[in-house]
Amino acid sequence: MSALPFSAPQSAASIDGAAGGAATSGFVSPDPDYAAKVQDSFNRQAAMTLIGATLTRLAPGSCEVSLPYRADLTQQHGFIHGGIVGMIGDSACGYAGFSMMPPGASVLTVEYKINMLSPGQGERLIARGKVLKAGKSLVITQCEVFAVQNGAEKLVAVMQQTLMVMHSRSDGAHDQAAQAQQQQ
Amino acid sequence: MSALPFSAPQSAASIDGAAGGAATSGFVSPDPDYAAKVQDSFNRQAAMTLIGATLTRLAPGSCEVSLPYRADLTQQHGFIHGGIVGMIGDSACGYAGFSMMPPGASVLTVEYKINMLSPGQGERLIARGKVLKAGKSLVITQCEVFAVQNGAEKLVAVMQQTLMVMHSRSDGAHDQAAQAQQQQ
Amino acid sequence: MSALPFSAPQSAASIDGAAGGAATSGFVSPDPDYAAKVQDSFNRQAAMTLIGATLTRLAPGSCEVSLPYRADLTQQHGFIHGGIVGMIGDSACGYAGFSMMPPGASVLTVEYKINMLSPGQGERLIARGKVLKAGKSLVITQCEVFAVQNGAEKLVAVMQQTLMVMHSRSDGAHDQAAQAQQQQ
Amino acid sequence: MSALPFSAPQSAASIDGAAGGAATSGFVSPDPDYAAKVQDSFNRQAAMTLIGATLTRLAPGSCEVSLPYRADLTQQHGFIHGGIVGMIGDSACGYAGFSMMPPGASVLTVEYKINMLSPGQGERLIARGKVLKAGKSLVITQCEVFAVQNGAEKLVAVMQQTLMVMHSRSDGAHDQAAQAQQQQ
Numbered sequence: 001m002s003a004l005p006f007s008a009p010q011s012a013a014s015i016d017g018a019a020g021g022a023a024t025s026g027f028v029s030p031d032p033d034y035a036a037k038v039q040d041s042f043n044r045q046a047a048m049t050l051i052g053a054t055l056t057r058l059a060p061g062s063c064e065v066s067l068p069y070r071a072d073l074t075q076q077h078g079f080i081h082g083g084i085v086g087m088i089g090d091s092a093c094g095y096a097g098f099s100m101m102p103p104g105a106s107v108l109t110v111e112y113k114i115n116m117l118s119p120g121q122g123e124r125l126i127a128r129g130k131v132l133k134a135g136k137s138l139v140i141t142q143c144e145v146f147a148v149q150n151g152a153e154k155l156v157a158v159m160q161q162t163l164m165v166m167h168s169r170s171d172g173a174h175d176q177a178a179q180a181q182q183q184q
Numbered sequence: 185m186s187a188l189p190f191s192a193p194q195s196a197a198s199i200d201g202a203a204g205g206a207a208t209s210g211f212v213s214p215d216p217d218y219a220a221k222v223q224d225s226f227n228r229q230a231a232m233t234l235i236g237a238t239l240t241r242l243a244p245g246s247c248e249v250s251l252p253y254r255a256d257l258t259q260q261h262g263f264i265h266g267g268i269v270g271m272i273g274d275s276a277c278g279y280a281g282f283s284m285m286p287p288g289a290s291v292l293t294v295e296y297k298i299n300m301l302s303p304g305q306g307e308r309l310i311a312r313g314k315v316l317k318a319g320k321s322l323v324i325t326q327c328e329v330f331a332v333q334n335g336a337e338k339l340v341a342v343m344q345q346t347l348m349v350m351h352s353r354s355d356g357a358h359d360q361a362a363q364a365q366q367q368q
Numbered sequence: 369m370s371a372l373p374f375s376a377p378q379s380a381a382s383i384d385g386a387a388g389g390a391a392t393s394g395f396v397s398p399d400p401d402y403a404a405k406v407q408d409s410f411n412r413q414a415a416m417t418l419i420g421a422t423l424t425r426l427a428p429g430s431c432e433v434s435l436p437y438r439a440d441l442t443q444q445h446g447f448i449h450g451g452i453v454g455m456i457g458d459s460a461c462g463y464a465g466f467s468m469m470p471p472g473a474s475v476l477t478v479e480y481k482i483n484m485l486s487p488g489q490g491e492r493l494i495a496r497g498k499v500l501k502a503g504k505s506l507v508i509t510q511c512e513v514f515a516v517q518n519g520a521e522k523l524v525a526v527m528q529q530t531l532m533v534m535h536s537r538s539d540g541a542h543d544q545a546a547q548a549q550q551q552q
Numbered sequence: 553m554s555a556l557p558f559s560a561p562q563s564a565a566s567i568d569g570a571a572g573g574a575a576t577s578g579f580v581s582p583d584p585d586y587a588a589k590v591q592d593s594f595n596r597q598a599a600m601t602l603i604g605a606t607l608t609r610l611a612p613g614s615c616e617v618s619l620p621y622r623a624d625l626t627q628q629h630g631f632i633h634g635g636i637v638g639m640i641g642d643s644a645c646g647y648a649g650f651s652m653m654p655p656g657a658s659v660l661t662v663e664y665k666i667n668m669l670s671p672g673q674g675e676r677l678i679a680r681g682k683v684l685k686a687g688k689s690l691v692i693t694q695c696e697v698f699a700v701q702n703g704a705e706k707l708v709a710v711m712q713q714t715l716m717v718m719h720s721r722s723d724g725a726h727d728q729a730a731q732a733q734q735q736q
Contacts, residue, residue, distance in 0.1 A: 045259045083267065090267040
């Protein structure tokens, strides 16, 4: 677990500290291996590799995804494409939610909604997702996406998302399509 | 204009025909050069090139974006990443809307909401966006995203989107950030 | 069942006919008593009585709710309040979805998103909800709300909604709160 | 202004204090009469009177609407109807946004999206809206809705909303429909 690029559980307090503290968030993961399973799942998201996004922080119920600016990620005006802003928001929320799911379950995005507040420009984007409610079947999350420019953070987008807990469907299983169809 | 990969205005009836007919949609673009400006703008979306999406149909108020399946576009279960489904939906809706904006204006995504209905799997995804209302300041659009597998189309996602008309802001202008900030 | 104000199953074809035909929609309810259970549930929605909304059409996977204009339903400009437009949209979608749920299940709104296209003015509003996908756990719906003025219909709002199927929770059960909490 | 049921500007610090402090929110209204205009507009929302909702707090960029439980506001399970939860969320967000609009402008809801987290039960609901970005044309807001039961608050819903600033359209003007149509 020392190879994880994000804070492992023992150092997660620093994340929680930034976001309000473990005592404040009140989230305790039902999966003792949540950090490893989230990182493993993220690593298998080829689309995150394609755009250069990485998982930079994780704690029970919260997750941060960072995306350095690249010219090939832009829309017609030279800003990061709104769809790519949505991609990292979807992942940050999804893994915040996955961290609160029990062992043996996998995660599926039901829907998300994103408001763009400012153009996505700067050195990098940072998406911070957090769980609002972790239910048995559904997990509701929110995300803020910031653009970092000259060291200052600016809010560029906000998202609300609904996730589904797919029980008894290991995240690494191969026949996920049939499973997703069946449960959803 | 013969180089455009999508239907030019004179053949747009075929698109409209598929979607309900020009008489049905009732949209007439206020910009006689809408097809060229949309294609030009799409070509400048580096993010569309990155993922391999192309503009395959266009008519006043409707737009289709196609995305062949690639392994590097997937999430952890091997389906097209939900964020990428959102990307092509955002573009299909955005260019459907842009086709109905007056000359000299550019387009900005205010927000979108997407529901995932089924896993994004198959040979390709097709996003079909259409305008519901083209107002002076705002354009409201909807999109359906289909997965094509063995020649059959299956609905995998639906989107609602709000666009802003940025008047007197040429889509190709360089200082778009300041402009976006100012108008939004 | 003869007391039902909307089309009973045997005449539901007229509804389907308007919306595209039973063959087109392809929905067959898993509950032979869907019409009675939907009407019964609607009748228990005191909020619908408060605003004067009625269920005017029903078929498997589609539902129409009508709302005559009243001065006490308005916002500050004299149009029907956007929140009330959302209320009838939520109900039309919710009962379209409920009609496709199995016997013994009840329905819960997970989320909805609504775009306002035009002011809600005229003699009445009509919300037409339809099911896009009826899954085992979740049902995804869409709705259009029209204002009827001088006999003409105008689209005033569009909605996307996610519903949850609460299995083994009779819609009329009393201890729904605990149940909702537990399942959600 | 002493008749206003909510905190007038001079005492607004108590609201801001609860929400994070004026220094934190950083909002200064461009309209010195924002409190009077918001209350006046709220008073003209007949739909708020119908359901018994009142404006209980206001500060630049934030607004609180309270709704005592009433049996005639419920859905089929005896909870406050999700559409009514949306109504007070829409108003709380809308007036948070209106407080940040310049004199002479009026406010229009473009769209909102709401996630239901828990059943709306208890003695009252409280919707707290806040502005995320107050742009020249659009204002983006968020809202949390809490149920108060035995003195404890529980989060029951979260909303994201987009508002439009209708410049040179007094909120009390009579011919709002034509104006809304024209600008939107």
